[in-house]
Amino acid sequence: MINIQNLSLRAGIKPLLSGANLAIHPGQKIGLVGQNGAGKTTLFKAILGQVTIDGGNLSIPADWIIGYVEQESGELEQKVLQYVSFGDQLYADAIASRDAAEKAGDEDAIVRAYDQLDKLQGFAVENQARQLLYGLGFTENSFSQSIAEFSGGWQVRLKLARALMQRADLLLLDEPTNHLDIEAVSWLKQWLKNFPGAVLVISHDRDFLDQVVQGIAHIEQQKITYYNGNFAAFERQRNERLMQQQALHDKQKQQMQHLKTFISRFKAKASKAKQAQSRVKALERMEMVAAVQASNPFHFEFPEPKVQPDPMLQIEQLRFSYADRAIIEKADLVLRAGDRIGLVGVNGSGKTTLLKLLVGELKPEGGKIQVARGVKTGYFSQHQLDTLRPEWSPLQHLLALEDAPSDQQARDFLGGFGFSNEQCLQQVEPFSGGEKARLAMALIVFQQPNLIILDEPTNHLDMETRDALEMALQDYTGALLLVSHDKHLLASIADQYWWVHQGQVELFHGDLDEYLNEQLRRIRQQSEEEKKALISEDASAAKTTNKKQQRIQNAHQRKQLDALLKADLQLSRKLEKSLEKTQQELDRLHALLEDSSLYDAANKDKLTECLQAEAKCKQDLEDLEMQWLEIEEVIQQKKIDFEAKLAG
Incomplete structure (x- = not known):
C-alpha cells in the first residue's frame, strides 16, 4: 500500500499540508476533495515524485506502477488507436521489438517478439483500446486519424484513454469528467468500478464520486481526514462531526466564561488567590475548539420572472449544416413556460449548435424559430468566461448592465456570489476559472431572465458553488434548458429530455437513467462486435x-x-x-x-x-x-x- 505519514507540503511559501496522514490500499478507490487551492493536485505531484515533500514520509511499494494522465500528447502525428494502445507500456515495448526485428529481417527475433505479445495477451490490447475510445465518444472513423487533427478537448479525452490503458496499481485522476459529455461520464463510472487497481480521484462531481469511490479523503486546514463510504456518506459523517464540534465549542465557551468570571471576582482576594491562580492555568491549558462556520459561503437565487409567455419558443422544420454535414435536420420543438429541459446527446451531436440557434448566435438554413414577445433569455455558454472584460472589476461589469443598481446594492449582490468588497474592485483577469464563472452567473441572475439556457455551467465550479447553483435552479420558476455532464445536477433540475442525435432533436421518453443505460448498451454492443471479430480471427489463426x-x-x-x-x-x-x-x-x-x-x-x-x-x-x-x-x-x-x- 501507499502510506502517507505526517506529510508536509508547500506551494512556494504557502503551507498546503502539515502532519497529514493517509493510506491507500490495493484496489481501494478514494475520492480526494477539498476547497480549490487546498493542495489536492500538489499531493498528486508528490506521489508522482514531481515535487519535493517538506516533511514526513511518503512510501510507495517499489513494484507499484502509478498511472496518470500525461500533460503532453506526445507525437501529434501518431494515430489515435496506436497512441491509446501504447498507454500499455509493456505492449508498446513488445511492438517496438517486433518492428525492429522485422526491419532487420530476423525471423527468430520476430517469433520471440510475438511470444512476448502472447504472454501479454497483446492480441486483446487494441480491442481494449477500441472499447475505451468508443466509451469516451470516439467513432471508428477517428481511430486512424492523427492526434493533431483533434481539438484540445478531444485531445484531453485521448490522454485520459491512454492513461486508462496503463497496467497501473494506482491510477491518479484529476477532474477526469471535465471534458466529457454525460454519456462518456456514465461509461467511465462503469469502467472505474471494474478497474482492479487502486484509484485516487479529484472531482467536484457528486454523482461520479457516489458511484465510483468507497472512501473520501478530505483536505481541510492542512490535514487529511478519511471517511468510509461514498460522497453522500462523507457529507453525512462530516455534518455529524461539525454538529458535535459546534456543541463542544458552545460548551467550552460556557466553561471559559465561568473561569474568567471566577478569576475576575476572586483574584484580588487573598483567601481565593490560590484557587483563582489554578483557574488561570486551567484556562491557559484549555484547547480551543474552532467554531463551526457556515458550510457554504455562496447563496443566490433567480428572481421570480415578471412575465412568462406561453409558449416561449416554437421551432418548425429547423435545419442547420456545416461543411455539407447536417447538424440539425427538420427539428420541430415547442418550449413552454416553466419547462425544465435537459439537452442530451454525445459530444459533436449538435447540442451547443442548437442552443446557439435558439439565442441567435447562429442563423438557421431552413425553418424558423419563433420567440414569443416578452421572452428574456439568460445564456451561459461554454465560452462565457471569454466575454468578460479582463481589465474591468466585477463591480464595473454589474454597473454596466441595463437598469444597473446603486454602488452599494451591487456590492451586496456580488457578496452573495462570494465576492468580498476588495474583490469587487479588482480586475477580473487574474481571477480563477471558478471566480470568473461565478461572476458570469451573477450577471445572468441580475438581469432576471424568464428563460435560462445553460451550456456546461459547472466546468469551473467547485462543490460549494455547484450546490448553490443547484438550489437556485430548483427554486427557479421560469423555463430552463440545460446541457451538463454533471448527472446529479441534470437529474435534480430537468423533468424532461430532448435527445440530439444524427441530425434529429426529439423528446426522449424516459428518465436520465434510462437514457444513459441505453447509451451504455450501445457501447457494449460495439464492444461485443469487436470481441466476436477477435475470436473469429483467433480461430482462423489456430488452423495454421x-x-x-x-x-x-x-x-x-x-x-x-x-x-x-x-x-x-x-x-x-x-x-x-x-x-x-x-x-x-x-x-x-x-x-x-x-x-x-x-x-x-x-x-x-x-x-x-x-x-x-x-x-x-x-x-x-x-x-x-x-x-x-x-x-x-x-x-x-x-x-x-x-x-x-x-x-x-
Whole structure:
C-alpha cells in the first residue's frame, strides 16, 4: 500500500499540508476533495515524485506502477488507436521489438517478439483500446486519424484513454469528467468500478464520486481526514462531526466564561488567590475548539420572472449544416413556460449548435424559430468566461448592465456570489476559472431572465458553488434548458429530455437513467462486435500448422496494409498540415498565456491580442476538423475495401 505519514507540503511559501496522514490500499478507490487551492493536485505531484515533500514520509511499494494522465500528447502525428494502445507500456515495448526485428529481417527475433505479445495477451490490447475510445465518444472513423487533427478537448479525452490503458496499481485522476459529455461520464463510472487497481480521484462531481469511490479523503486546514463510504456518506459523517464540534465549542465557551468570571471576582482576594491562580492555568491549558462556520459561503437565487409567455419558443422544420454535414435536420420543438429541459446527446451531436440557434448566435438554413414577445433569455455558454472584460472589476461589469443598481446594492449582490468588497474592485483577469464563472452567473441572475439556457455551467465550479447553483435552479420558476455532464445536477433540475442525435432533436421518453443505460448498451454492443471479430480471427489463426510462418505472414500483411493506408491518407495531407500548424499556433498561445507577466497592467494590450488570437485558433481548429469528416469517410471506405479483399 501507499502510506502517507505526517506529510508536509508547500506551494512556494504557502503551507498546503502539515502532519497529514493517509493510506491507500490495493484496489481501494478514494475520492480526494477539498476547497480549490487546498493542495489536492500538489499531493498528486508528490506521489508522482514531481515535487519535493517538506516533511514526513511518503512510501510507495517499489513494484507499484502509478498511472496518470500525461500533460503532453506526445507525437501529434501518431494515430489515435496506436497512441491509446501504447498507454500499455509493456505492449508498446513488445511492438517496438517486433518492428525492429522485422526491419532487420530476423525471423527468430520476430517469433520471440510475438511470444512476448502472447504472454501479454497483446492480441486483446487494441480491442481494449477500441472499447475505451468508443466509451469516451470516439467513432471508428477517428481511430486512424492523427492526434493533431483533434481539438484540445478531444485531445484531453485521448490522454485520459491512454492513461486508462496503463497496467497501473494506482491510477491518479484529476477532474477526469471535465471534458466529457454525460454519456462518456456514465461509461467511465462503469469502467472505474471494474478497474482492479487502486484509484485516487479529484472531482467536484457528486454523482461520479457516489458511484465510483468507497472512501473520501478530505483536505481541510492542512490535514487529511478519511471517511468510509461514498460522497453522500462523507457529507453525512462530516455534518455529524461539525454538529458535535459546534456543541463542544458552545460548551467550552460556557466553561471559559465561568473561569474568567471566577478569576475576575476572586483574584484580588487573598483567601481565593490560590484557587483563582489554578483557574488561570486551567484556562491557559484549555484547547480551543474552532467554531463551526457556515458550510457554504455562496447563496443566490433567480428572481421570480415578471412575465412568462406561453409558449416561449416554437421551432418548425429547423435545419442547420456545416461543411455539407447536417447538424440539425427538420427539428420541430415547442418550449413552454416553466419547462425544465435537459439537452442530451454525445459530444459533436449538435447540442451547443442548437442552443446557439435558439439565442441567435447562429442563423438557421431552413425553418424558423419563433420567440414569443416578452421572452428574456439568460445564456451561459461554454465560452462565457471569454466575454468578460479582463481589465474591468466585477463591480464595473454589474454597473454596466441595463437598469444597473446603486454602488452599494451591487456590492451586496456580488457578496452573495462570494465576492468580498476588495474583490469587487479588482480586475477580473487574474481571477480563477471558478471566480470568473461565478461572476458570469451573477450577471445572468441580475438581469432576471424568464428563460435560462445553460451550456456546461459547472466546468469551473467547485462543490460549494455547484450546490448553490443547484438550489437556485430548483427554486427557479421560469423555463430552463440545460446541457451538463454533471448527472446529479441534470437529474435534480430537468423533468424532461430532448435527445440530439444524427441530425434529429426529439423528446426522449424516459428518465436520465434510462437514457444513459441505453447509451451504455450501445457501447457494449460495439464492444461485443469487436470481441466476436477477435475470436473469429483467433480461430482462423489456430488452423495454421506452422505457427512461426503464420506470424511472419501476418507481420508482412500488417506492414503492407500500413503502407496502403499511408498512401491513402496522403489525399488529405493539405488539411492535415493546416491542422498541425493551427494546433502549434494554439499551443504557442497557451504557452504565452501561462506566463504570469502577461497579466501585468503594462501588457494589457498584448493579453487582449493573445486572447483574441486564441479564440480565432480554436474556431479555425473546429472548422478544419469538420472538413476532415467528409475526407475521413472516403479513407475509411478504402480501408474497408482493402480488408475485404485481403479476407477474400
